[in-house]
Amino acid sequence: MNKVFAWIAFLFGVLYFILPLFGMAEFSLSMRRGVYSLDAYRVVLADPQFQATFTFSVVMALVTIAFGILLVVPTAYWVRLKLPGMRPWVEFVTLLPLVIPAIVVVFGYIRLYNTSSWLPMTGTATGTNILLMFGYSMLSLPYMYRAVDTGLRAIDVATLTEAAQSMGAGWGTILARVILPNVLPAVLSGAFLTLAIVIGEFTMAALLDRPAFGPYMQILGANKAYEPAALAVIAFAITWACMGLIQLSTRFSKHTRAMS
Amino acid sequence: MAFLDLSNLQKSFGQNHVVKDFSIAVEQGEFVSLLGPSGCGKTTVLRMVGGFETPSAGSITIDGRDVTGLRPNQRAIGMVFQSYALFPNLTVGQNVAFGLKVAGVGRAERDARVAEMLDLIGLADLGARYPFQLSGGQQQRVALARALAPRPKVLLLDEPLSALDAKIRVSLRTEIRAIQKRLGITTIFVTHDQEEALSMSDRVVVMSGGRADQIGTPFEIYNAPATRFVAGFVGTLNTFDAVVTDPATGSVTLNGLPLALDRPLDAAKGATIGVALRPEAARLGRDPSREVVLPATITAVQFMGAVVRITAEVAGRRFDLDTFNRVDTPPPAVGGEAEISVGARDFILLGD
Ligand SMILES: Nc1ncnc2c1ncn2[C@@H]1O[C@H](COP(=O)(O)OP(=O)(O)OP(=O)(O)O)[C@@H](O)[C@H]1O
Ligand SMILES: [Mg+2]
Numbered sequence: 001m002n003k004v005f006a007w008i009a010f011l012f013g014v015l016y017f018i019l020p021l022f023g024m025a026e027f028s029l030s031m032r033r034g035v036y037s038l039d040a041y042r043v044v045l046a047d048p049q050f051q052a053t054f055t056f057s058v059v060m061a062l063v064t065i066a067f068g069i070l071l072v073v074p075t076a077y078w079v080r081l082k083l084p085g086m087r088p089w090v091e092f093v094t095l096l097p098l099v100i101p102a103i104v105v106v107f108g109y110i111r112l113y114n115t116s117s118w119l120p121m122t123g124t125a126t127g128t129n130i131l132l133m134f135g136y137s138m139l140s141l142p143y144m145y146r147a148v149d150t151g152l153r154a155i156d157v158a159t160l161t162e163a164a165q166s167m168g169a170g171w172g173t174i175l176a177r178v179i180l181p182n183v184l185p186a187v188l189s190g191a192f193l194t195l196a197i198v199i200g201e202f203t204m205a206a207l208l209d210r211p212a213f214g215p216y217m218q219i220l221g222a223n224k225a226y227e228p229a230a231l232a233v234i235a236f237a238i239t240w241a242c243m244g245l246i247q248l249s250t251r252f253s254k255h256t257r258a259m260s
Numbered sequence: 261m262a263f264l265d266l267s268n269l270q271k272s273f274g275q276n277h278v279v280k281d282f283s284i285a286v287e288q289g290e291f292v293s294l295l296g297p298s299g300c301g302k303t304t305v306l307r308m309v310g311g312f313e314t315p316s317a318g319s320i321t322i323d324g325r326d327v328t329g330l331r332p333n334q335r336a337i338g339m340v341f342q343s344y345a346l347f348p349n350l351t352v353g354q355n356v357a358f359g360l361k362v363a364g365v366g367r368a369e370r371d372a373r374v375a376e377m378l379d380l381i382g383l384a385d386l387g388a389r390y391p392f393q394l395s396g397g398q399q400q401r402v403a404l405a406r407a408l409a410p411r412p413k414v415l416l417l418d419e420p421l422s423a424l425d426a427k428i429r430v431s432l433r434t435e436i437r438a439i440q441k442r443l444g445i446t447t448i449f450v451t452h453d454q455e456e457a458l459s460m461s462d463r464v465v466v467m468s469g470g471r472a473d474q475i476g477t478p479f480e481i482y483n484a485p486a487t488r489f490v491a492g493f494v495g496t497l498n499t500f501d502a503v504v505t506d507p508a509t510g511s512v513t514l515n516g517l518p519l520a521l522d523r524p525l526d527a528a529k530g531a532t533i534g535v536a537l538r539p540e541a542a543r544l545g546r547d548p549s550r551e552v553v554l555p556a557t558i559t560a561v562q563f564m565g566a567v568v569r570i571t572a573e574v575a576g577r578r579f580d581l582d583t584f585n586r587v588d589t590p591p592p593a594v595g596g597e598a599e600i601s602v603g604a605r606d607f608i609l610l611g612d
Contacts, residue, residue, distance in 0.1 A: 159345040162312055165332040166339035167359030167410055181349040
């Protein structure tokens with residue numbers, strides 16, 4: 001009986017996910033009439049717009065990840081160590097990005113930081129990039145926080161902290177040498193999720209008018225036939241590569257039992 | 261002033277007054293145990309010395325320096341926890357080197373010190389292992405080496421043996437004591453295991469309800485307990501109420517049976533005082549070298565190998581006594597009458 005259901009579920013999955021994916025991949029290979037070819041991919045990859053926007057998004061993702069780690073690791077650590085009563089509240093706050101649409105946040109940013117405001121962030125490209133980075137950090141917050149918090153649960157935060165303190169360590173040393181290395185697999189999985197989110201993000205980048213990968217995909221999709229399909233397959237591959245890396249990162253550290 | 265001086269320490273968590281007027285002067289190189297039942301405030305006292313709790317009142321001095329207001333990382337202490345608390349991401353060697361690195365000790369000196377410490381705990385070959393690859397006993401020894409590596413002034417141990425199984429617990433306590441003596445490090449050891457406290461310490465502090473009931477050598481604690489609580493908590497005791505007939509000579513009656521305690525008593529004639537006997541002080545049968553003979557009825561016999569624990573009824577009270585196993589002396593029959601002889605000086609007088 002169970003087997004039958006498993007097969008039905010599998011079939012459903014094939015019809016719903018794999019078939020369209022297959023169709024798209026097949027279409028992306030059909031640029032040349034009559035034979036399969038990688039022409040569409042060649043065109044896309046050679047497009048300087050593609051290279052520029054993709055680089056921009058990757059750099060933005062890396063900056064976002066760095067900022068996210070600096071923000072989330074100490075916060076989650078401090079909440080676990082000193083403010084356990086605050087945890088439900090902090091969790092609630094980190095979940096807000098899931099229920100507040102990105103477009104609302106961006107309009108808020110633009111209203112608050114436009115060129116005639118008290119802090120004209122949108123006046124310069126750098127300022128706008130910083131604003132975009134904050135937006136991305138917010139989008140990745142639910143995943144980053146949860147990943148790090150789960151990582152912290154696996155270690156005895158309070159006792160390890162006291163052990164380090166008794167040997168003369170200050171907060172910086174404790175965070176850098178004790179806490180961060182022990183939540184590194186969790187941090188990495190949060191980082192790859194962030195990467196996947198930032199690469200595909202459209203709304204914020206488009207409304208802040210930054211040359212990111214998401215808006216590029218949209219423009220290409222509106223104007224070409226085969227190339228968008230190729231691009232979609234590429235984007236899809238990147239996302240899955242991130243997923244794979246998340247899986248790998250949990251096995252990354254040699255000090256856990258998972259390896260042995 | 262003593263090397264480590266705790267003076268009039270108080271600690272309250274909200275309304276809960278956990279440590280009350282706790283004072284002790286610990287000499288350099290001394291090994292002091294805090295012994296007491298669960299919740300009596302042992303850990304809290306230790307954590308105040310470590311700087312992890314702030315005393316509500318009182319002061320702590322280490323080596324002439326008042327550390328009461330200092331943070332834990334400024335106190336030069338070493339701490340060993342019940343749960344080992346090794347850094348899981350660091351190897352054994354890196355764990356031991358942690359404190360040295362924090363202190364900015366150079367590479368060569370650090371490596372030498374780590375090797376020396378690993379040698380001290382007998383794990384010289386395991387420097388490259390990760391904590392999860394060690395047994396509990398090995399992990400705790402590494403934790404000890406890690407705490408000692410930066411040459412702390414005071415070593416604090418909070419029930420370091422409680423998570424280990426019985427055999428390791430006994431061997432490791434000998435080892436800890438040997439290392440402590442060799443390094444001459446001032447140590448405070450928290451335990452609720454009286455055997456541990458008595459066997460390891462220079463002095464034992466018996467705590468109850470946040471107070472130090474008695475501070476003394478293991479011998480004093482065991483043989484001259486200052487309070488009823490100490491007498492009852494440390495070791496097994498057979499207690500009796502005795503009525504004083506002559507305070508000057510120490511004559512009392514025990515359930516009508518006259519006996520002499522062979523010492524002057526600080527009680528009026530006719531007063532009731534508490535007296536007690538350790539199980540090992542009594543002897544089954546009549547012994548001419550002992551002054552007091554008590555008639556008894558055997559109620560239970562527990563053969564434990566080297567020791568035979570006999571439970572009897574004496575003067576209407578339950579009485580435990582221990583005898584060594586002898587090949588030619590089978591244990592007495594349950595229900596039989598017997599005589600128990602004790603020396604007059606073996607009676608312990610119970611205070612309040
Ligand atoms: N952070 C805290 N907040 C509130 N109460 C506390 C705190 N720490 C300890 N207590 C209370 O203080 C009392 C003494 O605790 P402590 O941990 O010192 O006992 P202990 O003698 O070490 O006991 P055990 O043998 O069980 O470890 C307990 O009643 C405990 O509930
Ligand atoms: Mg305790």
